[in-house]
Amino acid sequence: MCSLLTLLFCATFLLSFINTAKILGIFPAPSISHQIIFQPIWKELSLRGHQVTVITPNPLNDTKLTNLTEIDVSYTYEIIARSMFVNNLYKRENTLWTLWMMYDVGLEVNQADLNDEKVQSILKDTKEEFDLVIFQSTHNFNVLTLGYGGRFKCPLIAISSLGVFLHAHDAVGNPTHPVISPDIMLNFSGELSFLDRVKSFLFNFWYRFLYYYYALPKADKIARKYFGEDMPYLGDIEKNISLMMLNVNPIIHTVRPNVPNVIEINQMHIRDKKPLPKDLKDYLDASPRGVVYFSLGSNVKSANLSSNIRQEIIGALGELPYNVLWKWESDYLPDRPKNVMTRKWLPQQDILGHPNVKVFVTQGGLQSIEEAITNEVPMVGMPFITDQPSNIKKIEDLGMGLSVDYKTLKKEQLKKAIMEVAENTKYKENVQKSKAILVDQPMKGVEKAVWWIEYVIRHKGAKHLRSPAADMSFFEYFMVDVVLFLGGCVVLALYLVIKIASLTKNVTKSTKKVKKH
Structure with missing residues (x-):
């Protein structure tokens, strides 16, 4: 007590x-x-x-x-x-x-x-x-x-x-x-x-x-x-x-x-892993060759893609030697390949944490990239809007993955990119290096x-x-008034020099004329 x-x-x-x-x-x-x-x-x-x-x-x-x-x-x-x-x-x-x-x-x-x-x-x-x-x-x-x-x-x-x-x-x-x-x-x-x-x-x-x-x-x-x-x-x-x-x-x-x-x-949103739903866990566990996780995030929905793009993606995924888990937001995926499982919603962080996930096909959103890095999963980027293209460009530059352009996408390009990232160990190694930097914080x-x-x-x-800069006008911050003032001084100085030189020249001519006469 x-x-x-x-x-x-x-x-x-x-x-x-x-x-x-x-x-x-x-x-x-x-x-x-x-x-x-x-x-x-x-x-x-x-x-x-x-x-x-x-x-x-x-x-x-x-x-x-x-x-x-x-x-x-x-x-x-x-x-x-x-x-x-x-x-x-x-x-x-x-x-x-x-x-x-x-x-x-x-x-x-x-x-x-x-x-x-x-x-x-x-x-x-x-x-x-x-x-x-x-x-x-x-x-x-x-x-x-x-x-x-x-x-x-x-x-x-x-x-x-x-x-x-x-x-x-x-x-x-x-x-x-x-x-x-x-x-x-x-x-x-x-x-x-x-x-x-x-x-x-x-x-x-x-x-x-x-x-x-x-x-x-x-x-x-x-x-x-x-x-x-x-x-x-x-x-x-x-x-x-x-x-x-x-x-x-x-x-x-x-x-x-x-x-x-x-x-x-x-x-901000990275959390401890939670147990996967049984059907997803069984699917991932039963994929010893590996799994490709495909998600375009919450704003860009796979189900809204044009039929042409969808067919190219389906063609590529169907020819992979891996199982595929695809976040597909409607009840039915036309021509779904046998190796593809779809769900309207998926616990992304928990899926990326599964050891059998080899590649993450992503739109390149910042949160998705952070989740991939913290779970050491290399990426294939398919960017659409806002910061996604530059994010995926950085992923490529750092050797953590490859990118494909959805506007010119062909199934051979997507398949080749996924296979390269899945089979070449350098991509995973580069993701691991980035993770070491990302998580090393006080x-x-x-x-x-x-x-x-x-x-x-x-x-x-x-x-x-x-900062004092917050209260400055555009002209003050970039010293436009100072530059104009100094520029004016230079112009004035040049004008005076030219004027003095001209007067001196005229005086000299007048003096020579007087002496001559």
């Missing part, structure tokens, strides 16, 4: 030093591949005693998390499903078109969230307060969510499930050199050619013009309908971000100089993320980490 009282006293004593907070999380992107990065964070914050309210299309629905309130906005998946952006995923449109579509669908999703009855009840409650707002800063799904920071007048933390666009770096004064750190949408990898450098330079200007003079003003007008006319300008709220956390890693992403309030995290990604979140809570913001 005495020891129990002692434990209770110690627990009470320790809890008295925990600075618990009310936290609002806004994670609007209807994509499970993004949400699985954020879920461990709000779960851990809840377990640490913080009162967490989350707006998400993928709630955990865990009754054990008593400090967690989740507002389910899963209906926004319907918006994505019918959008032009998704319907044109397989056409690989140009970067400018993709950005425009992402922005428009992002606004539509944000407004659907804001119109939710439970969200409205929070916004309209004049007594409601939060100590911190954490919002998703991936692609353009974050523009309207900035309004929550203005509404509750508290510190802001931005978190991304991959890299972020130029405007997010601008908000915290992070360097965005067009050659050293090209924007993620450009999908550049390795050493840039001269043409790539020109494209990146021009994109830096074009994107900023689009964001600051079109996207932000348009979003600000919409935001005032939900957060009130007295709210600050969204661009000013964006400048109030205390911390920005990026889900990047040293294997896939180029090393870049970051200001102190930009924190890199990774392996703390796990979730622990790091939560530590920094609580750091902001403890200090009621992190203005002391803010």
Whole structure:
């Protein structure tokens, strides 16, 4: 009894030093591949005693998390499903078109969230307060969510499930050199050619013009309908971000100089292995020659591929000497080969952890690549959208796999790539080398993320980490005024030299004429 009282006293004593907070999380992107990065964070914050309210299309629905309130906005998946952006995923449109579509669908999703009855009840409650707002800063799904920071007048933390666009770096004064750190949408990898450098330079200007003079003003007008006319300008709220956390890693992403309030995290969703369902375990165990795991992720669905691409893939998989496990999202796969098993959903991390899996055919999403590396599985990449092409290019450069182009895909190409990666041990060896680097960290990604979140809570913001560059105009940061001033001085000096030389010449001529006369 005495020891129990002692434990209770110690627990009470320790809890008295925990600075618990009310936290609002806004994670609007209807994509499970993004949400699985954020879920461990709000779960851990809840377990640490913080009162967490989350707006998400993928709630955990865990009754054990008593400090967690989740507002389910899963209906926004319907918006994505019918959008032009998704319907044109397989056409690989140009970067400018993709950005425009992402922005428009992002606004539509944000407004659907804001119109939710439970969200409205929070916004309209004049007594409601939060100590911190954490919002998703991936692609353009974050523009309207900035309004929550203005509404509750508290510190802001931005978190991304991959890299972020130029405007997010601008908000915290992070360097965005067009050659050293090209924007993620450009999908550049390795050493840039001269043409790539020109494209990146021009994109830096074009994107900023689009964001600051079109996207932000348009979003600000919409935001005032939900957060009130007295709210600050969204661009000013964006400048109030205390911390920005990026889900990047040293294997896939180029090393870049970051200001102190930009924190890199990774392996957020990597978890301990769970037992496989019996049918999958039996299938994998009964494949001594090996298994090829085929999945194009949650956004690019195999079942939506054109019949031509599907037939080429089926032809290649059917000729392999291995069994194949394919994430196929419908009930029926036409012309399914005998060595292929399909399932609408598969526990990817647990499958990749099975020793008989020889190759992972992947779309090249960041989370899938991290799972493959941590499970030491080499890859064949078939990239489609956003950062996938550059991710797969890096996989090739590091010798961890090969890539195929779905637009020109032939069964012989896919079969050859899979066989090469499966049979040549160099690919697995290179994956093992990358794993040694990836997992060698002082703390796990979730622990790091939560530590920094609580750091902001403890200090009621992190203005002391803010770079002066965040408050500079474009002209000040790039010293355009200084360059113009110095250029003007040079021009003036040259003008004076020429003028003096001309006067001297005229005086000399006059003197000679006088002497002659």
